Amino acid sequence: MTTPFRKMHGLGNDFVVLDARRGPLLDARAQPLAIMPAAAAAIADRHFGIGCDQFIVMEPGTDGADVFMRIRNPDGSEAGACGNATRCIAALVADEAGRDRVVVRTIAGDLPVERLPGGLWRADMGPARLGWQDVPLAREVDTLHVPLARGAVADPAACSMGNPHATFFVRDLDLVPVAEIGPGLEHDPIFPDRANIGFAQILSPEHMRLVIWERGAGITLACGSGACAAMVNAHRRGLTGRRATITMPGGDLRMEWREADGHVLMTGPVATAFTGTLDLSSFAG
Numbered sequence: 001m002t003t004p005f006r007k008m009h010g011l012g013n014d015f016v017v018l019d020a021r022r023g024p025l026l027d028a029r030a031q032p033l034a035i036m037p038a039a040a041a042a043i044a045d046r047h048f049g050i051g052c053d054q055f056i057v058m059e060p061g062t063d064g065a066d067v068f069m070r071i072r073n074p075d076g077s078e079a080g081a082c083g084n085a086t087r088c089i090a091a092l093v094a095d096e097a098g099r100d101r102v103v104v105r106t107i108a109g110d111l112p113v114e115r116l117p118g119g120l121w122r123a124d125m126g127p128a129r130l131g132w133q134d135v136p137l138a139r140e141v142d143t144l145h146v147p148l149a150r151g152a153v154a155d156p157a158a159c160s161m162g163n164p165h166a167t168f169f170v171r172d173l174d175l176v177p178v179a180e181i182g183p184g185l186e187h188d189p190i191f192p193d194r195a196n197i198g199f200a201q202i203l204s205p206e207h208m209r210l211v212i213w214e215r216g217a218g219i220t221l222a223c224g225s226g227a228c229a230a231m232v233n234a235h236r237r238g239l240t241g242r243r244a245t246i247t248m249p250g251g252d253l254r255m256e257w258r259e260a261d262g263h264v265l266m267t268g269p270v271a272t273a274f275t276g277t278l279d280l281s282s283f284a285g
């Protein structure tokens with residue numbers, strides 16, 4: 001039984017998207033598609049599968065949400081936020097319906113997304129959660145100065161966007177061995193649910209560079225929720241204003257940590273690289 005999929009990306013952070021809105025993709029038992037971790041990992045594999053940073057399943061939207069977005073990392077773990085995929089899924093649903101504004105629901109909350117001129121989309125990624133239990137951290141510490149260091153990086157700020165983030169501020173991003181220190185930081189015991197690890201270099205009060213070691217995925221070309229966390233953590237540290245351009249290897253996001261309600265707005269592009277079909281039964285874990 002073949003199933004259509006869509007290969008999308010936000011600034012090169014790429015996704016395999018399946019649509020389970022009209023019912024189970026596998027059979028009546030998979031209501032809706034319950035991609036087992038092993039299946040997500042197999043599909044995400046860049047040599048033996050299709051390859052992606054995250055595996056996204058669209059499920060039916062209910063009471064105010066236009067679509068539910070299920071997010072899985074290549075290691076099979078489920079995530080509460082994926083900023084780049086939020087824009088991609090919103091664009092897909094909005095274009096289908098001929099609308100300019102839709103609500104994407106995740107396990108962490110409802111995310112309104114609106115179409116802007118020039119093929120850009122602005123997602124309200126909800127409020128940053130700043131408490132140590134929100135991130136979560138393993139013990140009560142000041143989330144603005146987490147007692148964590150590895151190699152030449154130290155003293156990150158942490159917050160949650162529905163998923164855990166720590167942001168290190170560094171003098172020169174090119175000197176940070178992200179691939180070397182990323183795994184140990186992701187799995188540090190201070191993060192009971194692991195964490196996405198951002199490395200930010202402030203260029204001005206309105207501009208920073210950012211590279212992210214993503215939980216369950218490794219280094220990606222861009223990370224939307226990571227950019228949200230970096231915006232929040234940089235302002236909390238007094239390093240930027242409430243608006244900034246965040247430049248990642250895959251491109252730029254325009255960010256704002258809105259003063260009125262503490263929500264983080266993220267503006268950026270979306271893209272479909274290709275579509276195809278796959279035989280899910282050969283991946284079902």
Ligand SMILES: N[C@H](CCC[C@H](N)C(=O)O)C(=O)O
Binds near residue numbers: 215
């Ligand atoms: N690896 C993340 C999920 C994907 C986040 C990223 N792709 C984004 O655009 O926000 C986590 O486990 O929390």
